Amino acid sequence: xxxxxxxxxxxxxxxxxxxxxxxxxxxxxxxxxxxxxxxxxxxxxxxxxxxxxxxxxxxxxxxxxxxxxxxxxxxxxxxxxxxxxxxxxxxxxxxxxxxxxxxxxxxxxxxxxxxxxxxxxxxxxxxxxxxxxxxxxxxxxxxxxxxxxxxxxxxxxxxxxxxxxxxxxxxxxxxxxxxxxxxxxxxxxxxxxxxxxxxxxxxxxxxxxxxxxxxxxxxxxxxxxxxxxxxxxxxxxxxxxxxxxxxxxxxxxxxxxxxxxxxxxxxxxxxxxxxxxxxxxxxxxxxxxxxxxxxxxxxxxxxxxxxxxx
Ligand code: 0X9
Ligand code: CA
Ligand code: CA
Ligand code: CA
Ligand code: ZN
Numbered sequence: 001x002x003x004x005x006x007x008x009x010x011x012x013x014x015x016x017x018x019x020x021x022x023x024x025x026x027x028x029x030x031x032x033x034x035x036x037x038x039x040x041x042x043x044x045x046x047x048x049x050x051x052x053x054x055x056x057x058x059x060x061x062x063x064x065x066x067x068x069x070x071x072x073x074x075x076x077x078x079x080x081x082x083x084x085x086x087x088x089x090x091x092x093x094x095x096x097x098x099x100x101x102x103x104x105x106x107x108x109x110x111x112x113x114x115x116x117x118x119x120x121x122x123x124x125x126x127x128x129x130x131x132x133x134x135x136x137x138x139x140x141x142x143x144x145x146x147x148x149x150x151x152x153x154x155x156x157x158x159x160x161x162x163x164x165x166x167x168x169x170x171x172x173x174x175x176x177x178x179x180x181x182x183x184x185x186x187x188x189x190x191x192x193x194x195x196x197x198x199x200x201x202x203x204x205x206x207x208x209x210x211x212x213x214x215x216x217x218x219x220x221x222x223x224x225x226x227x228x229x230x231x232x233x234x235x236x237x238x239x240x241x242x243x244x245x246x247x248x249x250x251x252x253x254x255x256x257x258x259x260x261x262x263x264x265x266x267x268x269x270x271x272x273x274x275x276x277x278x279x280x281x282x283x284x285x286x287x288x289x290x291x292x293x294x295x296x297x298x299x300x301x302x303x304x305x306x307x308x309x310x
Contacts, residue, residue, distance in 0.1 A: 008286035203270070
């Protein structure tokens with residue numbers, strides 16, 4: 001688990017317990033389900049938050065995913081913070097209640113549970129990024145849109161950005177793909193907006209990642225402008241830097257490209273605190289968790305509101 005000085009971070013077991021507590025305390029607002037299993041057989045829990053939560057209502061759906069990359073533990077705390085804000089905050093905050101009543105919010109706090117557990121299973125942090133298949137895959141290079149197309153991933157099984165042998169070869173990416181596909185009802189994708197949380201660099205990123213061009217097949221000028229406008233509006237609230245993801249560096253097989261190209265989901269990556277650093281940037285002290293998760297409250301609210309615009 002986490003060392004004593006970082007005990008406020010949640011291990012996999014503690015994350016599962018936290019979701020159980022949220023459901024127990026708010027049975028009318030939260031239900032837990034499963035997206036599937038990791039390579040080592042761990043469950044990948046999904047929490048849904050809404051009014052009349054056991055019913056599939058005709059409300060815009062929004063997805064938050066965290067911890068694709070094992071060592072990016074602050075992102076799990078971000079997803080758990082969203083869980084708490086939209087459950088515990090329901091009774092006292094009318095703005096929260098309005099969003100819970102008019103949206104269906106899906107939260108996956110640990111997309112990569114095996115990697116996350118592995119990263120904290122030694123005497124010191126392991127600096128692990130990928131999943132825990134026998135040949136580990138970088139999950140954020142394993143998505144199926146333009147997989148491996150453009151030099152934005154590695155075909156070398158030893159590389160930290162190894163894309164895997166085929167698109168969606170990793171159980172974790174195929175689980176989130178299947179969950180997302182399952183939200184297509186009567187031919188219409190119900191999820192309209194998504195944030196995949198990472199660390200670090202304090203960035204708001206939008207697709208495409210595989211090309212440096214702004215427009216490309218499936219991305220019109222108007223659509224690009226909506227990404228840029230929404231991304232900049234969110235970044236104005238948290239002080240992050242907004243940019244197209246390929247302005248940082250080109251990636252192929254990343255989650256945002258697939259979510260947008262396959263499902264027209266307004267899909268962003270947030271790179272959380274800190275702004276810069278070396279390997280220690282992945283391990284901010286647990287004292288910063290409250291500040292650095294609440295820092296994204298307004299941005300999350302903006303995305304939820306934007307999710308209701310067609
Ligand atoms: O490389 C990644 O997967 C993300 N950065 S991280 O340091 N958390 O690994 C960034 C993905 C965003 N996409 C592009 N930069 N194209
Ligand atoms: Ca501490
Ligand atoms: Ca509802
Ligand atoms: Ca619905
Ligand atoms: Zn990452």
